[in-house]
Amino acid sequence: MDILVTQVFNGLSGGSILLLAALGLALTFGQMGVINMAHGEFMMAGAYTAYVCQQLLGSAGVSLLVSLPVAFLVGGLLGVVLEATLLRRMYHRPLDTLLVTWGVSLILQQLARDLFGTAGVDVAAPAWLSGPVEILGFAFPRSRLFILVLAVVAVIAVTLVLKLTPLGRRIRATVQNRRLAESAGISTRRTDMLTFFIGSGLAGIAGVALTLMGSISSNLGTSYIVDAFLVVIIGGIGQIKGAVIAAFVLGVAQSWIEYSTSASIAKVIVFALVVAFLQFRPQGIFQVRTRSLV
Amino acid sequence: MSVLRSRYVVGIGFLVAAVLLFAVAPALLSTFRLGLLGKYLCYAMVAVGIGLAWGRGGMLTLGQGVFFGIGAYLMAMHLKLADAGPGAVPDFMALISSEGVPWWWEPFRSGIVTVLAILLLPTLLAVILGQATFRRKVRGAYFAILSQALAAAFAILLIGNPVATGGSTGLNNFKGFFGFSLRDPANRQMLYFIAAGALLVMLVVARQLMVSRFGELLVACRDGEERVRFLGYDPATVKTVAFAVAGTMAGVGGALFVPIVGIISPNDVGVVPSIGLLIGVAIGGRTTLAGPVLGAIAVAWAETSLSEQFPSGWTYAQGLLFMLVVAFLPGGLASLVTWRRRSGTVEPPTASTPEPEPAPAGGVQA
Numbered sequence: 001m002d003i004l005v006t007q008v009f010n011g012l013s014g015g016s017i018l019l020l021a022a023l024g025l026a027l028t029f030g031q032m033g034v035i036n037m038a039h040g041e042f043m044m045a046g047a048y049t050a051y052v053c054q055q056l057l058g059s060a061g062v063s064l065l066v067s068l069p070v071a072f073l074v075g076g077l078l079g080v081v082l083e084a085t086l087l088r089r090m091y092h093r094p095l096d097t098l099l100v101t102w103g104v105s106l107i108l109q110q111l112a113r114d115l116f117g118t119a120g121v122d123v124a125a126p127a128w129l130s131g132p133v134e135i136l137g138f139a140f141p142r143s144r145l146f147i148l149v150l151a152v153v154a155v156i157a158v159t160l161v162l163k164l165t166p167l168g169r170r171i172r173a174t175v176q177n178r179r180l181a182e183s184a185g186i187s188t189r190r191t192d193m194l195t196f197f198i199g200s201g202l203a204g205i206a207g208v209a210l211t212l213m214g215s216i217s218s219n220l221g222t223s224y225i226v227d228a229f230l231v232v233i234i235g236g237i238g239q240i241k242g243a244v245i246a247a248f249v250l251g252v253a254q255s256w257i258e259y260s261t262s263a264s265i266a267k268v269i270v271f272a273l274v275v276a277f278l279q280f281r282p283q284g285i286f287q288v289r290t291r292s293l294v
Numbered sequence: 295m296s297v298l299r300s301r302y303v304v305g306i307g308f309l310v311a312a313v314l315l316f317a318v319a320p321a322l323l324s325t326f327r328l329g330l331l332g333k334y335l336c337y338a339m340v341a342v343g344i345g346l347a348w349g350r351g352g353m354l355t356l357g358q359g360v361f362f363g364i365g366a367y368l369m370a371m372h373l374k375l376a377d378a379g380p381g382a383v384p385d386f387m388a389l390i391s392s393e394g395v396p397w398w399w400e401p402f403r404s405g406i407v408t409v410l411a412i413l414l415l416p417t418l419l420a421v422i423l424g425q426a427t428f429r430r431k432v433r434g435a436y437f438a439i440l441s442q443a444l445a446a447a448f449a450i451l452l453i454g455n456p457v458a459t460g461g462s463t464g465l466n467n468f469k470g471f472f473g474f475s476l477r478d479p480a481n482r483q484m485l486y487f488i489a490a491g492a493l494l495v496m497l498v499v500a501r502q503l504m505v506s507r508f509g510e511l512l513v514a515c516r517d518g519e520e521r522v523r524f525l526g527y528d529p530a531t532v533k534t535v536a537f538a539v540a541g542t543m544a545g546v547g548g549a550l551f552v553p554i555v556g557i558i559s560p561n562d563v564g565v566v567p568s569i570g571l572l573i574g575v576a577i578g579g580r581t582t583l584a585g586p587v588l589g590a591i592a593v594a595w596a597e598t599s600l601s602e603q604f605p606s607g608w609t610y611a612q613g614l615l616f617m618l619v620v621a622f623l624p625g626g627l628a629s630l631v632t633w634r635r636r637s638g639t640v641e642p643p644t645a646s647t648p649e650p651e652p653a654p655a656g657g658v659q660a
Binding site: 103106265270 | 450606
């Protein structure tokens with residue numbers, strides 16, 4: 001029973017990190033078909049933002065709360081710059097955006113190494129997040145619970161924005177049918193830019209969350225980006241709920257397989273499971289219904 | 295595409311390449327530099343396959359490092375076992391474990407089994423992956439991400455099993471190659487010649503595939519897969535064959551990489567090197583025959599010479615190349631060459647000519 005609870009909690013915790021990383025990707029990939037390989041580096045930028053905030057402000061608790069919105073802005077602005085300078089001219093070649101953003105990610109990583117050094121830096125967790133909390137006799141680390149809550153809040157916020165705001169309506173219209181949305185008077189270009197801002201900003205927030213998990217270094221993003229993309233693939237394009245389910249399923253599965261085999265075998269098994277899953281649902285769990293053959 | 299059509303030009307090209315590789319390079323370069331060139335040729339072999347799968351078939355494969363790595367590790371296992379002698383345990387393995395050689399290493403004591411495995415295993419994996427994805431119409435970005443996930447899993451698997459694969463250090467310190475000492479400069483030169491010969495053979499194969507009916511179908515699958523299906527062909531098979539050929543080429547490149555360079559580690563096969571293999575192809579011109587080869591050699595050469603002087607400079611250069619070439623010159627340098635030729639001679643592009651990229655660069659040419 002102990003093991004079951006611990007493993008499920010570890011899985012949910014891993015899943016919540018994956019979810020934070022994949023949420024922004026699901027938005028941008030779903031709407032524009034752009035594969036942003038630099039998303040992981042936007043996370044890294046968010047993590048370093050938390051580090052800089054702490055250096056400037058000192059107090060761990062205040063800096064964490066300040067760095068969340070600041071990292072959202074930093075990630076978002078990076079995304080907008082990327083979208084406006086490079087990606088905008090490449091929407092008809094979605095596969096090539098993958099390589100272009102890969103180049104961006106290489107440069108951002110090297111920049112981080114040159115600015116902050118190759119060694120990892122630590123961001124101190126505030127006192128109210130250190131140590132475990134007792135629930136029903138089980139001890140859960142507070143920092144992991146915080147990330148879980150953060151992920152849930154992020155999902156709710158994104159869902160509300162998508163469902164209730166005019167921007168959300170425009171985004172949903174663009175995802176479902178870009179050309180029809182355009183002829184209805186929606187500026188898809190502006191919508192794209194705002195989506196990219198929100199998606200990349202979420203990466204910044206994910207980065208702040210990761211500072212609670214351990215020290216941060218320039219390759220922080222690379223370790224999450226592959227799994228985050230798998231979440232988007234399994235979840236299906238253009239749906240937040242797909243990403244939520246996929247992230248938690250992948251997190252729990254990974255935690256269980258790692259527990260019963262080893263971390264290295266687990267990756268291979270998870271890959272095989274994903275390929276097997278795509279045999280049944282090549283488009284992911286949820287898909288936008290369309291009559292197109294492609 | 296006029297290059298591909300004219301047998302005359304291609305014949306001369308092969309002749310020049312053969313003279314350069316077999317006569318000029320060995321005469322001009324020291325043994326060390328020749329070894330470096332041999333390493334670049336191994337990358338070029340992978341590039342030929344990528345050109346076929348990505349440039350011609352539209353399959354953006356980010357996992358060629360896996361096939362490269364399988365070939366390389368198979369060769370490295372055989373060399374380690376041969377160095378140790380019959381029935382003995384390789385040196386690195388004896389240091390960290392007392393359990394002896396894993397059972398799945400045993401077959402690779404035999405040279406023939408190793409060579410067959412190098413040719414077959416990467417191909418087989420590519421066929422399985424290709425069938426599993428293309429059959430279900432998993433393509434484009436989904437395929438790219440899956441191949442990348444495969445590369446990530448492969449590297450983690452290698453690092454996680456230090457007893458069997460040397461872990462993150464990988465396998466190195468090889469003494470012989472099928473009975474020839476690797477210390478002897480003459481044998482090292484022989485390895486270079488083997489690599490050069492293998493590359494030329496692959497180029498011939500790739501050209502034959504490109505000009506054949508299969509090549510036309512492959513391009514058709516890239517540009518309009520559903521139409522190909524409606525015409526009664528099976529795009530999944532066509533794409534799987536191209537992907538498998540690319541896998542074989544990468545495997546052979548990896549196998550020759552090991553004795554030439556003397557080390558194979560997860561750093562050579564993971565996500566980052568796998569994607570790094572693409573930039574040479576993109577620069578040279580992904581849809582052409584010679585472009586990927588020349589691009590891969592140029593990029594590998596630039597990497598060696600740049601990172602000797604500025605260690606961090608190469609990463610910036612590589613990143614910039616990815617950004618600028620793919621965004622602004624999707625046809626690669628080859629598109630500049632064809633553009634000059636087209637404007638020079640009056641050669642109307644025929645309807646059957648597959649345009650490499652109906653993208654901005656193509657628009658400028660017209």
